[in-house]
Amino acid sequence: MKLPRIGISAGDPSGIGAEILTQALSQTQLQHLFVPIVFGDASLAPLLPPHVELICISHLPPEDRKPGSPSPAGGKAQLDYINAAIAAAQNKSLDALCTAPVSKEAIMRSGSSFHGHTEWLAQAFNCQVLMLMESPKLRVALATNHLPIAQVPQALHTHTLVAQLQLLSSTLSPLLGRTARLAMLALNPHAGEGGLHGDEELRILRPALQQAKHLGLLCEGPFPADGFFASLHTQPFDAVLAMYHDQGLCVIKAMDFENTVNISLGLPLPRTSPGHGVAYNIAGKNTANPLPMAQALLRAAHYAQAFSAQASSAQAFAPQTLVASPPQNPPSTSGPPCKMTT
Secondary structure (H helix, E strand, O other): OOOOOEEOOOOOOOOOHHHHHHHHHHOOOOOOOOEEEEEEEEHHHHOOOOEEEEEEEOOOOOOOOOOOOOOOHHHHHHHHHHHHHHHHOOOOOOOOEEEEOOHHOOOOHHOOOOHHHHHHHEEHHHHOOEEEEEEEEEEEEEOOOOOOOHHHHHHOHHHHHHHHHHHHHHHHHHHHHHOOOEEEEEOOOHHHHHEEEEOHHHHHHHHHHHHHOOOOOOEEEEEHHHHHOOOOHHHOOOOOOOHHHHHHHHHHHHOOOOOEEEEEEEEOOEEEEEEOOOHHHOOOOOOOOOOOHHHHHHHHHHHHHHHHHHOOOOOOOOOOOOOOOOOOOOOOOOOOOOOEOO
């Protein structure tokens, strides 16, 4: 079988991207599953394993990629890496995307209006994109992404929720080999208590569920989040649609941080990312855990195969847990050739 080509944006050059990429791509468990193409800075060349193709997008001086000290040039560069990977995907040169962590603040300080990978990819590919956080224990999709909490109620619309449930079902059902069973969380405490604590459940969420059921989807709710997650082990659902960022992500990251992967649904190709940030506080210390990045690469490869083969087997593409590799020797001074871009 032809190995999928995964385009990897290197992330914030002042964060932990370089070290987690180097260690993750050095894991023997991954080396025969996909062809890695990294879009990043020329300084990565001596660090990456020889089997990795590096596309040099920037040539930052050391002061602009100092660990833990983001710079305007580094902010611009990390967005350039994303854009280069997107361009390659649009040219059909890639089978999947995997993005290392970026700093939204650093990118915006460099002059670009960037609110997150999900929103940027939706604009680039001109399609609706749904953020799904997936681990071996739980899948959580987000009805709203990076919004101030005060703006969440106004961002919820019945037709949008129906479309998100449809996208979630149409993506997961072929992988599961059956119709996905979906749960929707409530927005307000106790699901609004019949309007006592808010009426969004009555006006927006319940009508969305009714319409989705009429379309043949298997979905239930809206469930109060606290009670739902407290009894998660008894819930018969394949995925949960949360109404806002922290409602869903706090739980899944607390349950299984290392193996939680961010997956963008709705794109013409899979996109994954580890579920953590740039970690300036430990950047350059070689203490960052590479397993989340390795898991994101693994999921990108598996979803790429599923896209290609239109797989219908849940076992073939079920979330997996990686085992930590033995400590790696320090990287040699030789690395992959650096392809120049103009």
